[in-house]
Amino acid sequence: MERTLAKDLFKQIGKKVQVRGWLNNVRSLGKVQFLILRDRSGFIQIVIQEKEEFQKIAYLQPGSILLIEGEVVSSNSELRCEITNPKISVEVPIEEPSLIEYYKPKIPSDPEFILDHRPLALRNREIAAVFKIQAALAHAYRLFMVEKMEAVEYFAPNMIGASSEGGSEFFSVDYFGHTATLAQSSQLYKQIMVGVNERVFALMPFFRAEPSHTTRHLTEGKQFEFEMGFFKDWHEILDIQENCIKFIVDYLHTHHQTEIDTLGGTIVSAPKDVPFPRLTFKEAQELYFKRTGLDERNEPDLSPVAEKELCKYAQETYGTDLIFITDWKTCKRPFYAYPKENDPELTNTFDLLCAGTEITSGGQRRHIYPSMLEGLKIKEMDPKHFEDYLSIFRFGMPPHGGFGMGLERLTMTLLKLKNIREASLFPSDPKRIAGQRIKAHIFFGGENIRGEIIRLLKNKDMEYKHLIHEATPTSEDSARVRGTKLEEGVKSILLRGKNSKKNYQFNIPSHFKLDMKAVAEAVGEKCEFEDPAVIEERFGLIIGGVPPFGPLLNLETFFDEDIKKRSQVAFNCGLLTESIIMNTEDLIRLVDPKWGCFTKI
Numbered sequence: 343m344e345r346t347l348a349k350d351l352f353k354q355i356g357k358k359v360q361v362r363g364w365l366n367n368v369r370s371l372g373k374v375q376f377l378i379l380r381d382r383s384g385f386i387q388i389v390i391q392e393k394e395e396f397q398k399i400a401y402l403q404p405g406s407i408l409l410i411e412g413e414v415v416s417s418n419s420e421l422r423c424e425i426t427n428p429k430i431s432v433e434v435p436i437e438e439p440s441l442i443e444y445y446k447p448k449i450p451s452d453p454e455f456i457l458d459h460r461p462l463a464l465r466n467r468e469i470a471a472v473f474k475i476q477a478a479l480a481h482a483y484r485l486f487m488v489e490k491m492e493a494v495e496y497f498a499p500n501m502i503g504a505s506s507e508g509g510s511e512f513f514s515v516d517y518f519g520h521t522a523t524l525a526q527s528s529q530l531y532k533q534i535m536v537g538v539n540e541r542v543f544a545l546m547p548f549f550r551a552e553p554s555h556t557t558r559h560l561t562e563g564k565q566f567e568f569e570m571g572f573f574k575d576w577h578e579i580l581d582i583q584e585n586c587i588k589f590i591v592d593y594l595h596t597h598h599q600t601e602i603d604t605l606g607g608t609i610v611s612a613p614k615d616v617p618f619p620r621l622t623f624k625e626a627q628e629l630y631f632k633r634t635g636l637d638e639r640n641e642p643d644l645s646p647v648a649e650k651e652l653c654k655y656a657q658e659t660y661g662t663d664l665i666f667i668t669d670w671k672t673c674k675r676p677f678y679a680y681p682k683e684n685d686p687e688l689t690n691t692f693d694l695l696c697a698g699t700e701i702t703s704g705g706q707r708r709h710i711y712p713s714m715l716e717g718l719k720i721k722e723m724d725p726k727h728f729e730d731y732l733s734i735f736r737f738g739m740p741p742h743g744g745f746g747m748g749l750e751r752l753t754m755t756l757l758k759l760k761n762i763r764e765a766s767l768f769p770s771d772p773k774r775i776a777g778q779r780i781k782a783h784i785f786f787g788g789e790n791i792r793g794e795i796i797r798l799l800k801n802k803d804m805e806y807k808h809l810i811h812e813a814t815p816t817s818e819d820s821a822r823v824r825g826t827k828l829e830e831g832v833k834s835i836l837l838r839g840k841n842s843k844k845n846y847q848f849n850i851p852s853h854f855k856l857d858m859k860a861v862a863e864a865v866g867e868k869c870e871f872e873d874p875a876v877i878e879e880r881f882g883l884i885i886g887g888v889p890p891f892g893p894l895l896n897l898e899t900f901f902d903e904d905i906k907k908r909s910q911v912a913f914n915c916g917l918l919t920e921s922i923i924m925n926t927e928d929l930i931r932l933v934d935p936k937w938g939c940f941t942k943i
């Protein structure tokens with residue numbers, strides 16, 4: 343028998359079929375069990391009434407691979423039909439419970455946990471829908487570029503010798519002992535390709551070493567690039583950008599309404615008959631001021647709040663979520679931006695904002711050789727570094743321009759996602775590489791930790807005293823042998839979250855007690871003291887010897903505000919028989935803790 347997919351099942355009503363896929367979940371209704379099977383096209387419900395069949399799967403967990411034969415009958419469920427009288431074969435039995443509840447319609451976990459379990463989380467129906475749509479975006483973009491624009495795709499290098507546009511946000515890689523950089527865009531290459539094919543496009547990776555923790559920046563992403571020569575008016579680039587977005591939105595509605603429905607049914611609005619409003623940067627600033635009373639008119643850039651407000655304006659006034667902002671200041675645009683003929687302080691450039699966020703930057707480029715040299719000079723860049731690129735202007739370039747549009751930004755804004763990480767399969771940011779947390783260097787055992795603390799202090803040229811003394815189990819003992827005041831002592835307490843089972847470190851002055859209510863508020867869950875045996879096993883530390891250096895143990899670390907009141911602090915530095923006395927300020931600088939009031943007397 344041939345395999346039938348979920349999406350074609352309704353065509354087989356009354357017939358016998360074979361289906362194959364992943365066990366998603368099983369619901370039990372008295373004597374009847376409903377098994378949901380997942381395949382590449384959707385979900386299938388299988389009704390199991392026979393005890394013998396159910397016993398085959400009763401012990402199985404989500405992810406098991408099953409092959410099932412049975413009869414298709416119509417049903418009034420969301421799936422329109424279901425399979426009855428199944429004969430089940432277990433192809434790959436999975437007995438281990440999943441690490442994350444991806445098989446539920448919405449994963450009931452926080453975003454960080456979802457990212458920590460990305461390979462499984464991607465199987466979730468909603469999350470999978472995002473990436474099916476993302477794939478469709480890329481496909482629609484190519485269709486538009488090839489069929490509507492007659493543009494030619496190019497494949498530019500991503501590992502390049504020197505940065506193309508200046509700036510410091512580049513990643514370096516060791517290239518046989520030389521330093522290479524990872525490309526931020528293919529700007530220079532796409533202009534070179536205009537000299538060959540007039541109209542060119544690409545979908546290429548970009549890398550940006552921006553240490554930002556915003557909801558709209560990644561350090562690796564994909565960018566849609568487009569560039570064309572021979573227009574009459576540079577606004578033709580905006581026309582193409584606009585048509586491109588409308589084509590993509592239309593394509594999604596035609597081919598991916600199912601996925602859109604899975605995500606709640608609405609995506610950004612870009613009605614065909616409504617032109618995206620076009621405001622100059624100056625007009626946009628004035629409008630923002632008029633609408634909010636907030637004055638950014640002397641700023642060289644739009645703030646994220648202003649971008650949101652301008653999109654709100656477009657939605658309220660025209661019923662579209664997109665708006666162009668044109669004519670940006672020269673100081674805010676790259677050296678190749680085309681200066682306005684009547685005002686060289688401004689450029690023929692634009693940003694496209696979508697539902698509150700910039701998704702595209704583009705514009706006309708300088709195309710005459712002396713003008714390009716002039717552009718480099720204004721930005722104090724050395725033409726020697728751009729010889730290859732500059733040669734195209736010495737040997738004939740037409741008026742040209744284009745744009746770069748972030749794939750993840752577009753996915754996020756079209757689908758109204760809250761965070762760009764939801765629009766990247768394996769997001770990289772300052773905390774993660776390809777989805778995985780960057781593993782902190784974790785220290786284990788009192789001596790290692792003491793060694794590391796002293797290394798840090800020496801390295802930063804900080805003043806400290808290192809004392810070796812008898813074991814001091816209590817704070818009073820410690821203060822006595824150190825010759826410090828009781829309240830200068832810092833007590834480190836390791837807690838365990840009751841839900842998450844995660845460890846936290848709280849540091850308070852020795853003469854206080856920890857206020858567990860304040861702790862619960864700070865971490866968002868009730869906590870209890872971690873078991874001393876666990877502390878010893880996990881960190882190699884004995885209670886009383888734990889230093890207030892939680893980050894060395896990869897722990898979220900909190901300091902009580904009261905610690906700031908004394909100029910010096912003293913603590914056991916990993917061992918009960920050794921202490922460090924140091925400046926409070928230095929400790930704060932080394933640990934960079936979170937703050938709050940966590941004590942009671």
Ligand code: ATP
Nearest residue numbers: 550558559560561563700701702703746747748751
């Ligand atoms: P922003 O001001 O939002 O940081 P930008 O103006 O620096 O962006 P451009 O150099 O104009 O970015 O890049 C073109 C497009 O690439 C942007 O409009 C955006 O869609 C996307 N993009 C740029 N930087 C990032 C990033 N760090 N993460 C995700 N997408 C980005």
Ligand code: MN
Nearest residue numbers: 693700702703
């Ligand atoms: Mn930009």
